[in-house]
Amino acid sequence: xxxxxxxxxxxxxxxxxxxxxxxxxxxxxxxxxxxxxxxxxxxxxxxxxxxxxxxxxxxxxxxxxxxxxxxxxxxxxxxxxxxxxxxxxxxxxxxxxxxxxxxxxxxxxxxxxxxxxxxxxxxxxxxxxxxxxxxxxxxxxxxxxxxxxxxxxxxxxxxxxxxxxxxxxxxxxxxxxxxxxxxxxxxxxxxxxxxxxxxxxxxxxxxxx
Amino acid sequence: xxxxxxxxxxxxxxxxxxxxxxxxxxxxxxxxxxxxxxxxxxxxxxxxxxxxxxxxxxxxxxxxxxxxxxxxxxxxxxxxxxxxxxxxxxxxxxxxxxxxxxxxxxxxxxxxxxxxxxxxxxxxxxxxxxxxxxxxxxxxxxxxxxxxxxxxxxxxxxxxxxxxxxxxxxxxxxxxxxxxxxxxxxxxxxxxxxxxxxxxxxxxxxxxxxxxxxxxxxxxxxxxxxxxxxxxxxxxxxxxxxxxxxxxxxxxxxxxxxxxxxxxxxxxxxxxxxxxxxxxxxxxxxxxxxxxxxxxxxxxxxxxxxxxxxxxxxxxxxxxxxxxxxxxxxxxxxxxxxxxxxxxxxxxxxxxxxxxxxxxxxxxxxxxxxxxxxxxxxxxxxxxxxxxxxxxxxxxxxxxxxxxxxxxxxxxxxxxxxxxxxxxxxxxxxxxxxxxxxxxxxxxxxxxxxxxxxxxxxxxxxxxxxxxxxxxxxx
Numbered sequence: 001x002x003x004x005x006x007x008x009x010x011x012x013x014x015x016x017x018x019x020x021x022x023x024x025x026x027x028x029x030x031x032x033x034x035x036x037x038x039x040x041x042x043x044x045x046x047x048x049x050x051x052x053x054x055x056x057x058x059x060x061x062x063x064x065x066x067x068x069x070x071x072x073x074x075x076x077x078x079x080x081x082x083x084x085x086x087x088x089x090x091x092x093x094x095x096x097x098x099x100x101x102x103x104x105x106x107x108x109x110x111x112x113x114x115x116x117x118x119x120x121x122x123x124x125x126x127x128x129x130x131x132x133x134x135x136x137x138x139x140x141x142x143x144x145x146x147x148x149x150x151x152x153x154x155x156x157x158x159x160x161x162x163x164x165x166x167x168x169x170x171x172x173x174x175x176x177x178x179x180x181x182x183x184x185x186x187x188x189x190x191x192x193x194x195x196x197x198x199x200x201x202x203x204x205x206x207x208x209x
Numbered sequence: 210x211x212x213x214x215x216x217x218x219x220x221x222x223x224x225x226x227x228x229x230x231x232x233x234x235x236x237x238x239x240x241x242x243x244x245x246x247x248x249x250x251x252x253x254x255x256x257x258x259x260x261x262x263x264x265x266x267x268x269x270x271x272x273x274x275x276x277x278x279x280x281x282x283x284x285x286x287x288x289x290x291x292x293x294x295x296x297x298x299x300x301x302x303x304x305x306x307x308x309x310x311x312x313x314x315x316x317x318x319x320x321x322x323x324x325x326x327x328x329x330x331x332x333x334x335x336x337x338x339x340x341x342x343x344x345x346x347x348x349x350x351x352x353x354x355x356x357x358x359x360x361x362x363x364x365x366x367x368x369x370x371x372x373x374x375x376x377x378x379x380x381x382x383x384x385x386x387x388x389x390x391x392x393x394x395x396x397x398x399x400x401x402x403x404x405x406x407x408x409x410x411x412x413x414x415x416x417x418x419x420x421x422x423x424x425x426x427x428x429x430x431x432x433x434x435x436x437x438x439x440x441x442x443x444x445x446x447x448x449x450x451x452x453x454x455x456x457x458x459x460x461x462x463x464x465x466x467x468x469x470x471x472x473x474x475x476x477x478x479x480x481x482x483x484x485x486x487x488x489x490x491x492x493x494x495x496x497x498x499x500x501x502x503x504x505x506x507x508x509x510x511x512x513x514x515x516x517x518x519x520x521x522x523x524x525x526x527x528x529x530x531x532x533x534x535x536x537x538x539x540x541x542x543x544x545x546x547x548x549x550x551x552x553x554x555x556x557x558x559x560x561x562x563x564x565x566x567x568x569x570x571x572x573x574x575x576x577x578x579x580x581x582x583x584x585x586x587x588x589x590x591x592x593x594x595x596x597x598x599x600x601x602x603x604x605x606x607x608x609x610x611x612x613x614x615x616x617x618x619x620x621x622x623x624x625x626x627x628x629x630x631x632x633x634x635x636x637x638x639x640x641x642x643x644x645x646x647x648x649x650x651x652x653x654x655x656x657x658x659x660x661x662x663x664x665x666x667x668x669x670x671x672x673x674x675x676x677x678x679x680x681x682x683x684x
Contacts, residue, residue, distance in 0.1 A: 111403060116378055128371070141356075148363060155367055158374050166377055172326055176370055179333060180363045187340075187359060204353050207431045209494045 005038045006123045009157070010101060013130045016150070017093040021082045022075060025146050026068045032153050033064030040170075043160050047167045058174045059156075067149065067181060074142065074188055085139035096133060101126045120161035127154030141204070145184050152177050211260040211321070214248040217241075218314035226307040229299040234306060238285055241310050245317070249278040252321065257677075263389075265323040268677030269527065273320045273454065276531050277447045279659075280538050281313050283652035287439040287542050290649060294549055301345065305440075308341035312443065319451050324389045325376070325412075328455055329369055332419065335451060336362040342440040343432045354435035361428035365418035369455070372411030379404035390458050394681055397465035405463070409472055412459050413479070420452025421445075421502075421509045423482040433502040434554075438545035441498060445505045445541060446534035453512065453530050460516060461681045477517045481607070483510035488614045492621040495556045497547065500625060501540050504580060507618055508533045508588075514611065515595040522598030523679040528667075529591035532660050536580045536588065539653035543572045546645050551634070556625050560634030568647035570630055575657050577626040581619040587664015 012028050012035070019025055037059040044052055074080070086093060104125040108118045131151035135144050159173040221241045228234055252266045252274055259265045288309065292302055312335055319331035336359065344355040376388060379401040393400070418425035429449075433441045463472040487507035494500045508529065515526030544554075546569050551559045563570040579586035582593075599608045663671060 113378070113401060113403070144360065148360070148367075151364070151367055155371055155374070158371060162374065162377050168326070169374060169377060172329070172373075173370065175330070176333065176367065179337070180366070183337065183340075184359060184363060187356060204356065206350055207353055207357070207434065209490055209496070209499060 002039055002042050003119055005035050005042075006119055006157070009035045009039075009153075010123055010126065013101070013127060013150075014094060014097055016130065016134065017097040018090045020084060020090070022080065022084055022140075022142065022146075023072075023082060025084065025143070026071050029071070029146065029149055029153075030064050030068040032150075033059055033062075033067075036063060036153060036156055039157070040160060040163070044163050044167070044170070046164060051167050051171070055170055055174065058177070062178065063153070067185075070185055071142070071146070074185065080140065080142055084143055087137045087139065093133075093137065097126075097130050100129045100133065104129070116161055120157055124154045124158035124161070127151070127157065130154075142188065145181075145188065148184060149181060152181065210248065210251045210255075211264045211318075214244060215314065215318060217244050218310055222307045222310040222314070225310060226303055228303060231299070231302075234299075234302060238306050238310070241313075242282060242285060245278050245281060245313060248317070249274055259323065263324050263327045264318065264321040266321060267323070268674040268680075269454065269457065270321040272527065272531055272671075272674050272678065273447075273450050274317055276450065276534050277313065277316055277320070280443070280446055280534060280656075283542060283656075284439045284443050284538070285309070286652065287442070287545055287649070288437070291437050291439055291545055294643075301347070304341055305345055305437075308338040309440070309443070312338035312342070312448070316447050316451050320454055323391060324387070325373055325393075325459065326388055328458070329366070329373060332369070332416075332451055332455065333366050335419070335448060336366065339432065339436075339440075339444060339448060342444070343436045345437050345440065346435070351435040354431040358428045358432040361425060362418050365415040365425050367415075368411045369415030372408045372413075372415060375404045375408035375411060379408060390462060393462040394465050397462065398467070400466055402466075402468060405466060405468055406471065409459070409463050409468065410475065413456060413475065416452045416455035416459075417479065418452070419448060420456060421449055421483075421506050422479050422513065423486055424479070426483065426486070426506050426509075430499060430502045430506075433505075433541075434496060434498045438498070438541050438548065441501075441544070442538035442541035445502060446538040449505060449509065450530060450534060453509075456513075457516070457527075457678075464682050473517045473519075476513050477607075480510040480513035480517065481610070483507070483513070484611060484614050488617050488621075491618050496554050497556060497559070497625070497629070498541075498544055498554050500556075500622065501537065501544065504540075504618070504622065505533075505537055507615070508537075508580075511592060511595060511611075514599060514607075515591075518595060518598035518602045518604065519682070520598045520601055521594050522602075523682050524675055525591045525594035525598065527675045527678050528664075529588065529595065532587040532591060532664060533580075535656040535660050536576055536586070539572060539656040540576045540580065542653055543569055543576065543650065546649060547573075547629070549643050549645065551637070556628060558634060558637070559629045560632045560637065562630050565639075565642060566645045566647075566650075568650040569645060572650050572653040572657070573626060573630060576653070577622060579657055579660055581615075581622060585661050585665060587660045587662075590664040 009032060012032055016028050037056060040055050040059055044055060104122050108122045128151055131147045131154060134150060135147035156173055159170045163170045218241060221237055225234060225237050253271055255266050257267060315331045315334035319328050322328045340355050340359050343358055344351055381399045414424060418428060421429045433444050436444055463469060483506050487503045490503045491500060494503060512526045512529050515522035515529060546566060548554060550565050579588060582588040596608060
């Protein structure tokens with residue numbers, strides 16, 4: 001069952017590559033939250049109940065509901081246009097994300113460690129690099145934040161791989177998640193929208209040498 | 210005591226945030242400084258004791274904590290001067306000092322932490338408080354600096370976390386293990402090499418954002434430029450040190466495993482690229498503050514070279530980071546006064562500084578000589594030891610390259626500093642300039658004096674603390 005959910009997660013990455021609209025990105029993030037909820041539930045069922053409840057609450061309330069709603073609110077408030085404005089055509093994005101997945105798959109075959117299940121490693125690492133790819137190739141600042149959230153999801157999957165043995169690390173990951181995303185989005189909703197009307201990376205070029 | 214300190218600092222910060230009265234603000238900030246000094250004395254007298262399970266007063270922690278406390282007092286004083294000159298509103302003052310308190314608290318805790326996850330949490334906290342300082346001026350460009358800083362630091366803190374996850378994979382059996390540095394050092398040879406390598410790459414890259422090395426140095430430059438100069442002094446000295454703590458402690462772990470030589474190569478590449486980048490930008494940068502920030506990148510590179518070289522280089526690296534903190538913070542404190550005279554950070558708008566502020570001009574001249582490691586600066590001693598270690602470790606070709614790059618840096622730095630000091634400024638109206646009280650340069654003189662003293666005639670206590678810091682590295 002975990003494998004099915006993880007594969008669905010990987011497919012959502014491919015969908016991310018061809019998505020046009022920011023709204024689609026937000027929906028994909030919400031779906032990923034639900035998938036993470038499922039994975040966490042199945043993987044961590046043995047750990048202490050309070051801790052498990054915290055982790056599940058974080059995935060469902062924070063990742064699936066709060067952040068997508070908040071992103072939508074930011075988009076409306078700052079009147080961000082709906083197009084994601086990639087630098088590269090979507091077809092090439094699809095190919096590159098596929099290549100990322102294949103590469104991490106091949107890489108994972110070199111690992112000789114029976115303790116870590118390889119599928120977690122593959123999915124986590126490809127999510128990580130897809131997030132970085134999204135950050136690099138999209139035009140708007142808000143898509144950078146979304147790319148960062150995707151990276152966070154990848155980190156969450158990676159922490160689930162050791163979740164049974166060290167639940168503390170999953171909690172730390174949640175701490176990072178909440179801290180960083182609230183903070184990034186907080187700046188966004190407060191200031192960037194007011195001061196830089198069309199939120200675009202080209203406006204962040206005045207500091208240089 | 211650590212618990213009292215953390216709780217006290219947090220509650221003082223909360224009061225400072227909420228308070229709008231000027232007098233109460235003074236009282237609270239001074240109360241924090243008293244707490245900080247008391248805590249430092251307590252830690253100093255409780256050498257090698259663990260408190261709250263996660264905080265150990267080891268050599269490196271004590272050295273950097275004392276450095277932090279010494280720098281924090283003039284930093285607060287210069288902050289009051291800075292805020293007074295700008296007539297800031299009480300709310301902004303409250304946020305500024307609240308963030309300074311949280312920043313200093315998080316840094317102190319991160320220095321002393323003996324567990325990689327605890328270090329990580331407090332480093333995360335420094336990002337939060339530092340960004341409030343960078344955003345202090347509340348204009349478009351400081352917003353840009355803040356955004357870049359927050360984003361790059363968020364990414365790098367994530368990288369460190371991934372590194373910690375890989376590190377937990379590398380432990381021989383899962384379950385009971387903890388990730389404290391002592392445990393990792395003792396278990397060094399049982400760790401899985403593959404995961405350890407991945408962990409090293411990620412943790413090192415993540416901490417370079419704070420320490421100011423290639424590849425993540427960029428955000429720090431903008432941050433030091435846009436933050437008010439007393440805050441810039443904190444960012445380029447004590448905040449840099451926290452990156453060093455992260456790298457150094459994990460390097461100590463790696464040095465006790467079979468990946469030691471490999472880790473050296475990784476760090477060597479980062480160090481050389483950092484010095485190279487610093488050289489390129491130093492020779493064309495026109496903003497004085499950014500020039501100082503790039504000079505920090507150069508010193509970070511030299512420190513890492515010391516670690517790579519090994520032998521006497523370990524000792525020199527720790528010495529260098531402490532002395533560099535004092536020199537760089539005095540440069541930034543002095544820069545605040547330069548800005549008040551010329552109202553500009555550009556090298557084109559400044560000049561003839563000797564005429565307007567003699568005490569400050571001598572500080573600039575001395576600090577330039579000191580930071581380019583000329584005798585009697587203590588940095589000369591540490592840099593000389595690092596070069597000797599490189600020579601002994603058969604890195605001769607490297608030494609030649611570094612020497613050439615450093616010469617170019619000295620030339621570029623000197624060109625700008627002498628322009629500031631001696632060449633008359635173009636179209637500068639002298640009648641409206643602010644008179645700077647020479648007493649404001651006092652702290653810089655003390656720091657520079659300290660650099661000479663610690664370099665040329667280090668007290669026995671100081672030497673033994675450094676030796677304690679490097680005891681787990683093979684000599």
